[in-house]
Amino acid sequence: MKTRRVAQYGLLIALALVLSYVESLVPAFFAVPGVKLGLTNLVVMVALYRMGDRDAIIINLLRILLVSMTFGNAFSLMYAAAGGLLSGAVMILLKRTGKFKMLTVSIAGGIAHNVGQILIAMVLLGTWRVSYYLLILWWSGLAAGFAIGILSAQVVRRLPESLFNGGQR
Amino acid sequence: MRDHKTPLKKRYDLLLLAALVLVGLGLTAFVLLSRMNSASDGLTVTIRQDNEVVATLPLDEDATYAVQGEDGGTTNLVVIEDGTVHMEEADCPDQLCVKQGKISYAGDSLICLPNRVVVEISGEDEQALDAVAK
Numbered sequence A: 001m002k003t004r005r006v007a008q009y010g011l012l013i014a015l016a017l018v019l020s021y022v023e024s025l026v027p028a029f030f031a032v033p034g035v036k037l038g039l040t041n042l043v044v045m046v047a048l049y050r051m052g053d054r055d056a057i058i059i060n061l062l063r064i065l066l067v068s069m070t071f072g073n074a075f076s077l078m079y080a081a082a083g084g085l086l087s088g089a090v091m092i093l094l095k096r097t098g099k100f101k102m103l104t105v106s107i108a109g110g111i112a113h114n115v116g117q118i119l120i121a122m123v124l125l126g127t128w129r130v131s132y133y134l135l136i137l138w139w140s141g142l143a144a145g146f147a148i149g150i151l152s153a154q155v156v157r158r159l160p161e162s163l164f165n166g167g168q169r
Numbered sequence B: 001m002r003d004h005k006t007p008l009k010k011r012y013d014l015l016l017l018a019a020l021v022l023v024g025l026g027l028t029a030f031v032l033l034s035r036m037n038s039a040s041d042g043l044t045v046t047i048r049q050d051n052e053v054v055a056t057l058p059l060d061e062d063a064t065y066a067v068q069g070e071d072g073g074t075t076n077l078v079v080i081e082d083g084t085v086h087m088e089e090a091d092c093p094d095q096l097c098v099k100q101g102k103i104s105y106a107g108d109s110l111i112c113l114p115n116r117v118v119v120e121i122s123g124e125d126e127q128a129l130d131a132v133a134k
């Protein structure tokens, strides 16, 4: 039981590391440097739908630490924390209502991730004008959330049952 | 998938997604309209360092401004040219501010995170809004 949980966490953290690296390859895409796409929302989705709420919260905190430490600058922790906490909260709460599909949860999470980042950027940079970039970030969050929603449904379906059959039943 | 396509569930999904798309379209319309309305003359370039304004320059006059670091050296070189602004040089490791290229609309900004330098273009409306905010 304990070993399986360690293996589950290890797998998701390894996946978050890969996604975090992929995301670091496209930083200049955004007008606000340091802002990330939020691809690691994928591991939170998988944890949420395969393990449970409590595990999703722990995985969320772990991926925030990971994203902020691995491929970033001094502001990364703040961005990662704001984006990760908001998107994690939105995804977990929406899932809990039981009224939304996985894809919808993921899209809302993708947008929440970027809204969180732009809010903290406004505070850190001391200017509300950064909010103009909310436009770009809103649509890219929606697109990223859509892609992650489809991907995480695939991952959840294909992960070996023996590794993830504790949480959902 | 664990999802069941009950009509009720589908309705909640559609409502939320429609709301998210509508807000996105609203943001798009807002930005496009504010760009169309903003006159290209009378725009101001504001340069901030550590959240403090270090220079305010007119966009329609060519100029170069060197942002000074703590040691007196130049950290960022801001160039105003033909009604556009760009970061000519910077000593930051990522060079993202230089790669951002030229900006020319009210509301646009160049951001150098490592040096905490923000260059913004603002119109008269926004200056008024800023004054209210303070």
Ligand SMILES: [Zn+2]
Binding pocket: B090, B092, B094, B095, B096, B097, B098, B111, B112, B113, B114, B115
């Ligand atoms: Zn820079």
